[in-house]
Amino acid sequence: xxxxxxxxxxxxxxxxxxxxxxxxxxxxxxxxxxxxxxxxxxxxxxxxxxxxxxxxxxxxxxxxxxxxxxxxxxxxxxxxxxxxxxxxxxxxxxxxxxxxxxx
Amino acid sequence: xxxxxxxxxxxxxxxxxxxxxxxxxxxxxxxxxxxxxxxxxxxxxxxxxxxxxxxxxxxxxxxxxxxxxxxxxxxxxxxxxxxxxxxxxxxxxxxxxxxxxxxxxxxxxxxxxxxxxxxxxxxxxxxxxxxxxxxxxxxxxxxxxxxxxxxxxxxxxxxxxxxxxxxxxxxxxxxxxxxxxxxxxxxxxxxxxxxxxxxxxxxxxxxxxxxxxxxxxxxxxxxxxxxxxxxxxxxxxxxxxxxxxxxxxxxxxxxxxxxxxxxxxx
Numbered sequence: 493x494x495x496x497x498x499x500x501x502x503x504x505x506x507x508x509x510x511x512x513x514x515x516x517x518x519x520x521x522x523x524x525x526x527x528x529x530x531x532x533x534x535x536x537x538x539x540x541x542x543x544x545x546x547x548x549x550x551x552x553x554x555x556x557x558x559x560x561x562x563x564x565x566x567x568x569x570x571x572x573x574x575x576x577x578x579x580x581x582x583x584x585x586x587x588x589x590x591x592x593x594x595x
Numbered sequence: 596x597x598x599x600x601x602x603x604x605x606x607x608x609x610x611x612x613x614x615x616x617x618x619x620x621x622x623x624x625x626x627x628x629x630x631x632x633x634x635x636x637x638x639x640x641x642x643x644x645x646x647x648x649x650x651x652x653x654x655x656x657x658x659x660x661x662x663x664x665x666x667x668x669x670x671x672x673x674x675x676x677x678x679x680x681x682x683x684x685x686x687x688x689x690x691x692x693x694x695x696x697x698x699x700x701x702x703x704x705x706x707x708x709x710x711x712x713x714x715x716x717x718x719x720x721x722x723x724x725x726x727x728x729x730x731x732x733x734x735x736x737x738x739x740x741x742x743x744x745x746x747x748x749x750x751x752x753x754x755x756x757x758x759x760x761x762x763x764x765x766x767x768x769x770x771x772x773x774x775x776x777x778x779x780x781x782x783x784x785x786x787x788x789x790x791x792x793x794x795x796x797x798x799x800x801x802x803x804x805x806x807x808x809x810x811x812x813x814x815x816x817x818x819x820x821x822x823x824x825x826x827x828x829x830x831x832x833x834x835x836x837x838x839x840x841x842x843x844x845x846x847x848x849x850x851x852x853x854x855x856x857x858x859x860x861x
Contacts, residue, residue: 495639495642495643496642498638498639498642511633511634513634513636513638513639515636515639558807558810559636559810560636560639560810562633562634562636564633564634
């Protein structure tokens with residue numbers, strides 16, 4: 493079970509700013525461990541953010557994204573109290589979904 | 596960034612790429628730190644630490660909610676800013692890590708030896724780091740206020756000062772070799788002059804921190820261990836007197852400065 497994300501969403505003047513901090517090793521597959529064996533790739537592949545039920549951001553992540561990725565974006569609309577859901581899936585099929593209320 | 600790219604292109608085009616002196620501006624990590632502070636991944640450790648604080652664990656199956664960090668049982672708010680401090684119940688000066696070890700041993704029955712003999716970022720020692728992240732976050736922005744009045748604190752401060760200037764190891768280095776003068780740096784990292792109150796506060800008040808380059812969260816014990824390692828001398832025992840003495844020296848020197856916890860580092 494993956495660790496929770498920390499999500500903040502704040503609406504101001506009709507624009508909502510979303511900041512997401514994900515907990516993920518984001519292993520590239522290029523590294524070797526101390527005994528010389530390759531460490532298998534393990535990274536997020538897809539991410540989506542929904543405002544209520546509408547997708548406002550959909551992204552493809554790859555091995556070049558850092559460990560514990562941080563993502564910030566803005567979208568038009570959104571009001572205090574709305575639901576914002578962020579979910580990701582990684583290349584091992586693990587996933588995580590967290591939601592917050594827009595403040 | 597853009598300016599630098601343009602400058603690099605111009606430099607290459609004119610084939611007159613003169614070795615430019617590194618300016619203080621280029622070495623300024625503060626701007627980068629500000630950009631990162633918003634999404635400091637130390638928060639992930641803090642979340643884990645908060646959960647650990649409230650989870651019943653160990654042979655006694657207890658939480659840490661009754662842990663006394665100096666301001667009374669269970670008081671976390673502002674506690675880290677006043678540590679290290681003298682604790683009458685143990686009769687010792689303790690830093691945050693060693694105090695958490697005491698709480699884990701007395702409340703939860705987890706022997707301190709598991710932490711002391713463990714490895715950084717693993718097992719019980721790793722759990723302590725997460726707990727540290729949780730506790731220090733509740734002192735973020737507070738002034739460092741270490742009470743040096745107790746004789747044991749004075750003793751530790753004096754020992755810390757001595758350790759700070761004590762040269763040892765293959766390089767015959769002391770802490771002061773790198774941290775005793777203004778304007779020193781290692782590669783591109785500016786080194787604080789810990790003999791001044793301002794820089795002592797900057798140093799003490801910016802660890803524990805998340806290191807972006809290796810995606811690791813380091814407590815002050817971990818950071819001090821690394822200083823000894825870089826000094827090429829014997830590595831200190833986790834939470835041993837010398838590490839706490841150095842902490843008392845730094846925190847005491849930095850009294851009044853602001854704690855920015857948890858920090859974020861290159």
